[in-house]
Amino acid sequence: xxxxxxxxxxxxxxxxxxxxxxxxxxxxxxxxxxxxxxxxxxxxxxxxxxxxxxxxxxxxxxxxxxxxxxxxxxxxxxxxxxxxxxxxxxxxxxxxxxxxxxxxxxxxxxxxxxxxxxxxxxxxxxxxxxxxxxxxxxxxxxxxxxxxxxxxxxxxxxxxxxxxxxxxxxxxxxxxxxxxxxxxxxxxxxxxxxxxxxxxxxxxxxxxxxxxxxxxxxxxxxxxxxxxxxxxxxxxxxxxxxxxxxxxxxxxxxxxxxxxxxxxxxxxxxxxxxxxxxxxxxxxxxxxxxxxxxxxxxxxxxxxxxxxxxxxxxxxxxxxxxxxxxxxxxxxxxxxxxxxxxxxxxxxxxxxxxxxxxxxxxxxxxxxxxxxxxxxxxxxxxxx
Amino acid sequence: xxxxxxxxxxxxxxxxxxxxxxxxxxxxxxxxxxxxxxxxxxxxxxxxxxxxxxxxxxxxxxxxxxxxxxxxxxxxxxxxxxxxxxxxxxxxxxxxxxxxxxxxxxxxxxxxxxxxxxxxxxxxxxxxxxxxxxxxxxxxxxxxxxxxxxxxxxxxxxxxxxxxxxxxxxxxxxxxxxxxxxxxxxxxxxxxxxxxxxxxxxxxxxxxxxxxxxxxxxxxxxxxxxxxxxxxxxxxxxxxxxxxxxxxxxxxxxxxxxxxxxxxxxxxxxxxxxxxxxxxxxxxxxxxxxxxxxxxxxxxxxxxxxxxxxxxxxxxxxxxxxxxxxxxxxxxxxxxxxxx
Numbered sequence: 001x002x003x004x005x006x007x008x009x010x011x012x013x014x015x016x017x018x019x020x021x022x023x024x025x026x027x028x029x030x031x032x033x034x035x036x037x038x039x040x041x042x043x044x045x046x047x048x049x050x051x052x053x054x055x056x057x058x059x060x061x062x063x064x065x066x067x068x069x070x071x072x073x074x075x076x077x078x079x080x081x082x083x084x085x086x087x088x089x090x091x092x093x094x095x096x097x098x099x100x101x102x103x104x105x106x107x108x109x110x111x112x113x114x115x116x117x118x119x120x121x122x123x124x125x126x127x128x129x130x131x132x133x134x135x136x137x138x139x140x141x142x143x144x145x146x147x148x149x150x151x152x153x154x155x156x157x158x159x160x161x162x163x164x165x166x167x168x169x170x171x172x173x174x175x176x177x178x179x180x181x182x183x184x185x186x187x188x189x190x191x192x193x194x195x196x197x198x199x200x201x202x203x204x205x206x207x208x209x210x211x212x213x214x215x216x217x218x219x220x221x222x223x224x225x226x227x228x229x230x231x232x233x234x235x236x237x238x239x240x241x242x243x244x245x246x247x248x249x250x251x252x253x254x255x256x257x258x259x260x261x262x263x264x265x266x267x268x269x270x271x272x273x274x275x276x277x278x279x280x281x282x283x284x285x286x287x288x289x290x291x292x293x294x295x296x297x298x299x300x301x302x303x304x305x306x307x308x309x310x311x312x313x314x315x316x317x318x319x320x321x322x323x324x325x326x327x328x329x330x331x332x333x334x335x336x337x338x339x340x341x342x343x344x345x346x347x348x349x350x351x352x353x354x355x356x357x358x359x360x361x362x363x364x365x366x367x368x369x370x371x372x373x374x375x376x377x378x379x380x381x382x383x384x
Numbered sequence: 385x386x387x388x389x390x391x392x393x394x395x396x397x398x399x400x401x402x403x404x405x406x407x408x409x410x411x412x413x414x415x416x417x418x419x420x421x422x423x424x425x426x427x428x429x430x431x432x433x434x435x436x437x438x439x440x441x442x443x444x445x446x447x448x449x450x451x452x453x454x455x456x457x458x459x460x461x462x463x464x465x466x467x468x469x470x471x472x473x474x475x476x477x478x479x480x481x482x483x484x485x486x487x488x489x490x491x492x493x494x495x496x497x498x499x500x501x502x503x504x505x506x507x508x509x510x511x512x513x514x515x516x517x518x519x520x521x522x523x524x525x526x527x528x529x530x531x532x533x534x535x536x537x538x539x540x541x542x543x544x545x546x547x548x549x550x551x552x553x554x555x556x557x558x559x560x561x562x563x564x565x566x567x568x569x570x571x572x573x574x575x576x577x578x579x580x581x582x583x584x585x586x587x588x589x590x591x592x593x594x595x596x597x598x599x600x601x602x603x604x605x606x607x608x609x610x611x612x613x614x615x616x617x618x619x620x621x622x623x624x625x626x627x628x629x630x631x632x633x634x635x636x637x638x639x640x641x642x643x644x645x646x647x648x649x650x651x652x653x654x655x656x657x658x659x660x661x662x663x664x665x666x667x668x669x670x671x672x673x674x675x676x677x678x679x680x681x682x683x684x685x686x687x688x689x690x691x692x693x694x695x696x697x698x699x700x701x702x703x704x705x706x707x708x709x710x711x712x713x714x715x716x717x718x719x720x721x722x723x724x
Binding site: 342 | 425427429433434435436437438462463464465466467473476477478586589591594595701
C-alpha cells in the first residue's frame with residue numbers, strides 16, 4: 001500500500017470577493033444591459049433619442065407651459081385668439097380642471113349639499129380600508145357593514161328627502177361619484193351573483209342549469225351599450241302607464257347584470273381547475289353540498305381566478321363610462337359635457353380634460369391591480 | 385300573416401301607451417309640479433351646464449319660459465339630456481313633456497315619428513367657414529376649393545347638390561369624425577369647412593386663431609330647429625307653440641325683462657292684451673293658463689331677442705348674428721302669429 005499524499009486541501013472557505021469592477025459599477029451595468037452588442041447599442045441610442053424627442057415636449061405641455069389659474073377661457077387662449085397667452089403658446093389648461101373640479105367629482109349635485117357625498121365617501125373609506133388589510137379582525141361584520149348596511153345608508157344620505165337631508169334626485173348625480181357608485185354596486189352584486197350562476201351552470205338539476213346558461217349567454221352575447229339602451233329608453237314603453245323606475249336605478253341594474261354574467265364565467269373557470277379528488281375528498285368526509293362548496297371548493301377556486309376577477313372589475317369600472325350615452329354623466333361624461341361650455345371653449349380644453357379623466361381612471365384601475373397582486377402573494381400556499 | 389298581426393298589435397299597444405301618457409299633459413305637469421324637457425347632452429350655447437352645474441342655453445331658456453308660463457317660476461323644470469339617437473324615444477316614452485333640442489322639423493318626424501312641430505325657434509342651415517386670407521366673401525367664389533366635410537351625413541349630400549346646382553368644381557376632403565375634420569381644417573388640408581352654421585361658430589372658437597376665419601353668409605340647406613311634442617294633446621301643443629310666439633311678439637313690441645312692468649301701463653291695446661291687463665282678455669285662460677302667462681315669461685326669461693343675445697348672440701363668445709332669426713320687420717323670418 002502506498003500512501004497517497006494530498007498536496008493541498010483547503011480547510012476554510014475563501015471570504016467572498018466583491019464582484020469584478022466592470023460588473024459592479026454603473027458603467028458595467030450600462031455595458032452589460034444597454035451596450036452589450038452593436039445591435040443593443042443601436043437600440044439604446046434610438047430609444048434614448050425617442051425619449052429625448054417626446055418627453056421634454058410632453059412635460060412642457062403638461063407642466064411648465066401649462067396654465068394653472070384663471071377664471072375663464074381667456075386664460076388659456078393666445079393673444080391672437082383673444083386671450084392673455086403669448087402667440088404660438090400651447091399647453092395644458094389646468095385652470096379649467098381646477099375651476100370645474102367639484103363638478104367633475106359630484107356632477108350637478110347641489111353645491112350646498114355636497115358635504116353629503118363627502119360624508120358617504122368618508123364612510124366608505126372607513127369601511128373599505130379595514131376590509132382590505134388582512135390582519136384586521138372581524139372581517140365578517142365588516143363585510144356585512146360594507147356590502148349591506150353601507151349601500152342602504154349611502155342611498156338615503158345621497159338621495160335624502162327626510163330630516164335635514166333635502167331631496168336630491170338622481171339626474172343631478174354625476175361625475176366621479178356616479179362612476180364609483182356604479183362600479184361599487186356592480187362589483188358588490190356581480191361577485192356573489194356570479195358565483196351562484198357559475199355553480200348553477202355546473203348543477204345537475206336541468207332547470208337551474210338551463211336558466212343559468214340562458215341568462216349568461218344572453219347577457220354576455222349582447223353589448224353593454226345595448227343593455228343600457230334597452231333599460232333606458234325601451235323599458236318605459238313596456239311598463240304600465242304611470243309606472244316609472246328611476247333612470248339611475250335602471251342603469252345600475254343593467255351594469256350589475258352584465259358584470260354578473262362575466263363574473264360567472266370567470267368563477268366557472270376556477271371551478272373547472274379544481275381536481276376531481278377535492279370533490280371526492282369532501283364527499284368522503286360527509287360534507288353537504290354547501291359545506292363542500294364553501295369550505296373546500298370555493299376558497300381554492302376563487303384564489304385561482306383572482307386575476308380574472310380583478311380583470312372583470314377593472315373592465316366594469318371603465319365600462320361605466322358608457323352610461324354617458326344614455327344621458328347620464330359619469331366622470332368622462334361630465335368632463336366632455338364641459339367642453340361645450342362657451343366660457344371654457346379653447347383649443348386645449350378637450351385634451352386637458354381628457355388627460356385628467358384618463359389619469360383618474362388610471363389611478364383607480366392601477367390601485368385595484370396592485371391590490372390584487374398583493375392578495376395573490378398573500379394567499380399563495382405554494383400549491384401551484 | 386301572423387307575424388304582421390303580432391307586430392301590429394305590439395305597435396298599437398306601444399302607440400296606445402304613448403297617447404295615454406300624453407293625454408292632458410298640462411294636468412300631468414301641474415300635478416307633478418315641473419316641466420320635464422328633453423334637451424341636448426351638450427351643445428355650446430344651446431344647452432350646456434354652467435360653473436355650478438345648472439343647465440343654461442338657448443333651448444334651456446325655452447324650457448324655463450314654458451315653466452314661467454305655467455307656474456310663474458322658471459326654476460320648476462327638469463331636464464332629460466339625450467343624444468341624437470335617444471331623443472325621439474325619450475319623448476315618445478314620456479321621459480319628457482316637450483323637446484327643446486335643436487331638432488330639425490321634417491315631414492317624417494312630424495308624421496311617422498308621432499311628433500308635432502309648429503314653430504321654429506332657430507333657423508339653422510348648412511354653412512361654410514373659410515380662412516380670411518382666402519379673401520372670399522361668398523360661397524359662389526369657391527370654385528375649385530378643397531372642402532372638409534364629415535362623411536355619411538346630410539351635410540355631404542347637400543354639399544354635392546349645391547356645387548352641382550351652381551356649376552362649381554370642388555374637391556371633397558372627407559373624414560369619419562368631426563374632430564378629424566377640425567384637425568384637417570386647422571392644418572390647412574382644405575380651404576373650406578362645411579357643417580351646420582350654428583356648429584361652425586362653436587368650432588371656430590376651438591381653432592387656434594378664430595379671428596382669422598369667417599363664416600360665409602350662404603346657407604345651402606334648410607335646418608329649421610323647433611320644439612316638438614307628442615301627437616294627441618292639442619292643448620299642450622298650443623301652450624308650447626304660443627310660448628314661442630309670445631317671446632317673439634314681445635321683442636316686436638319692444639317689451640323686455642327690464643321694462644315689462646312699465647309696459648303694463650301701456651296704452652297700446654295689443655301690448656295690454658299680450659300682458660293680460662286688458663279687462664276682457666281671456667287669452668291665458670283659453671290656453672289653460674293664467675292671464676298673465678306672457679307677462680310671466682317676459683318677466684322671468686326676457687323676449688326672444690334677449691334669450692338669443694344672452695346665450696348665442698354677439699355678446700357671447702359664439703358671436704352668432706341674428707341673420708334669418710331676426711324679426712320679420714328686420715329682414716328675418718321670426719314672425720309671431722297675432723295674439724288676440
